[in-house]
Amino acid sequence: MPIVFLPPPLLALTGGRASLEVEGATVGELIENLDRTWPGLRDRLLDGGRLRPHIRVAVDGRISPMGLFEKVSPASEVHFVTAVSGG
Amino acid sequence: MSDRPYEVIGTRPVRHDGADKVTGRAKFGADVRLPGMVYGYVLRSPHAHARIRRLDTTRAEQFPGVLAVVTAADLPESPDRPVDLVEGTLPLRYVRANVLARDKVLYKGHAVAAVAAVNRHVAEEAASLIEVDYEPLPAVLDVLGAMREDAPRVHEDLRMREFGETTERAGNIAEHFRFVLGEVEPSPTGEGLVPKGFADADVIVEREFRTAMVHQGYLEPQNATALWNQDGRVYVWTSTQGAFSAREAIAWVLDLPVSRVCVYPMEVGGAFGGKIRIYLEPVAALLSRKCGRPVQIVMPRRDVFEATGPTPGTVIRVKMGARKDGRISAAQVWMAYETGAFPSGQCAFGAMCILAPYDIPNLVIDGYDVVVNKPSTAPYRAPGATQAAFAAESVVDELAEKLGMDPIEFRLKNAAREGTRRADGPKHARIGCVEVLEAMRNHPHYRAPLEGQNRGRGVALGYWFNIGWYSACTISVNPDGTVNLVEGSVDLSGTRTSIAMQAAEVLGLRPDQVHPVVADTDSIGPTAVTGGSRTTYATGWAAYEAAHDVIRQMKQRAAMIWDVEPAAISFERGVFRTGERTMTFAELAARLEETGGPVIGRGAVNPASAGGSFAGAIADVEVDPGTGKVRLLRFTSLQDAGRAVHPTAVEGQMQGGSAQGIGWALFEEYAWTAEGAMANSSLLDYREPTALDVPPIETVIVEVPDPEHPFGVRGVGEANIVPPPAAIANAVYRAVGVRLRQLPLKASALVDALRAREN
């Protein structure tokens, strides 16, 4: 199962668990499934059904601009990270 | 060579816009000339922090030759909301407030009002007639001072965000975040976290570093020409890194639908991150709306320094422990970045990079973004990372020395690899950290003897991301067998060519047979900003896709002519083939009209980020102990380019980034008066490196292809600026035995330190 790593602010919702195994084929599905076990997670990550503006999702080390639609594999690691641009 | 399977990629053609750039024909923003155009001038605050009690523009409006005057009262007042400004998310009210100050001025140089007149002298004279009654307020200028609870507040309404959530804490700390890896425990004071692993360490080094605010220093001042057309559309000609990001920001500030704004990206005379944000564009547009004519504003150099850029000054504390076997066991970092008048988020970027070159089992990074009464900071080439690397790479150097290890061997022992977890969580993808370090170790420069008194050699390593992001590109086939390539990426340094080369490679054409055009926002699909080392990577990828789309359509045409299935046709090195029959690309291009009309390929991509780029620097210095002057004797820059599409352009990026890093190391800083005015706002007093200050910069392109990109490209625009300051500081130490922990490495500070050691 893919592993989702949560940023520190969300740990209060998961009893301090920083990484969670969860079913899903896309980042969006992972978040929906997480929210079933840990209610409130979705609203902290999403705003109006989309990732909050300053949050990006990294799947297997690559920051994906596809956000919720990014596909994940059973071996994937998913992180929510600060949006980076550059100079 | 077998590892060079390409015809075009890796060659060095003369760039497509070359003739325009050397004949003066290239059109930069200030070169725009429109019928009836008038000139604007922006009145700016003389105070670092003041309330605007009264603003009276009557006399300016009555001045002969004046056509319009605008103030913040002319900006729309739509509801506040967060807007994504490429380099971070800011409330819209802050974006508007930086364009024209409403109630308070927050830094010296903050725009207050603007005048349009028949020429710029008249506009400037008229602006001086605008009466502003200021109530000066105490200014916060020092990042540590600004963090204190009792410090004057830059914004009354700012609340600290902590770990992603807005708190009730008012003050100047915009954001506190923390990255944690491995095992940690509460700090002795109970206020924070400390990593475990220092107990295992045989040596521990803990130091504090400061870096000065510096400017991107591009030669072309900000400019904007705007026409608020009588049909309600706004046309803007400007010097921007992103036509589409500028379009969005202009539309937000003016409360217009994006489709009512068209941005013509002009040639850009240097940007380095400083031309992402908008400054003059909405002001010129408002002036144009008032007077019905196109309005051009060009910033005086003083305003460029006082009101655009710069990049944050910092205080960074690094503690690292290592064992005798050379492995780093723990690291703790505390970093505070001054964001200027508005939050910027650059501290987080610095925190994501500061330990990225290393595999460290336990670490804690606490970062603070702090607002102060200085210009609103903007990204500068690998934003936040250079300051961070100066601190971390100085400590790493000291650890290596204390362990008696070669500084490159020590870094290699701890180097990040594919799968190493970064401080911000994700694991590194395929990266070239080890390969860059090995190239440094094996380079003749590192092995060459360095003899003579007061001479020393230093090394350092730096990391920066490659963002992916969206790009659009179309390719239309000309009947003569060439193609036109239309792209949305502003060309800052020759990316027309590095993108065209990727299309040429697919199409079997010479680079000069691809004619690239950078289009305005009405004429091409949305394309993200030229920044984040993304353009050759992502827009090159879009060109690759568009070229393949062309080939796919051309095969259908060939299939029609030969009466075979398209699948039966191959295309290689510019030749379509089925069985014994062949047609060159040019032969088929001449037959498009009779086989269905034009062929237009499209490429639209939004790729994930690449694994990032590592850069190393080797610096030899000679220190004059009497004057503190540091002379660079030799400098080598090494960088992982993934695959160098145009090696000359890659070298140019490395040399340019190195020279900027050298300036940051040795000369550049904002000097402040006690009242918070920049004391050196000219190119005489703000010392950018000249041809005399930098030695020939040797370059080594390391190629560890990015496995996802069709050609293995990594962006190369940024990481090269990261290591030079630390490398030079480390070299100074090895030359005279003194470690300076403040940028720039000022001659006076060096003399003081040498004297202090003697006493």
Next chain:
Amino acid sequence: MRRAMVRVQTTVNGQPAEFLCEPRQSLLECLRDILGLTGTKEGCNDGNCGACAVIMDGRLVNSCLVLGVEAEGRTILTIEGLARGSELHPIQRAFLEQGAVQCGFCTPGLILATKALLDRIADPSEAEIRRWLANHLCRCTGYDKVVRAVRQAAAELKEACR
């Protein structure tokens, strides 16, 4: 209110040129805003960046520090006047072939500075090149490829003189 205008007769890029300007207008402004020669760039307007360099009566000057009225009776070469018909000048070609151009904003000044240098010293050393170019800021290139371009141009021009 009309300001007094001064009539200036001069020679620009080999052609007689005549314009009216205010006494306070710099040569840079006159070239760009009156004569439409926008190849000359304004980087600082106070003589510290070299982007506005032009050659006046054979001498390299920062046109932001020269008044338009001072152009009276002089001969001025700007970047627009360097190419020979449809052929680039060897200095222009060298800048392209060596990759000495990135953003291109300082390029007109650097190319004219190179011309002024090579008119004076046909075969300058690297130190002489760097000293001469030190009045011209370039933020993009780190100067390395610029110096190489000057050396290439020097070699080619010497060859052509032979």
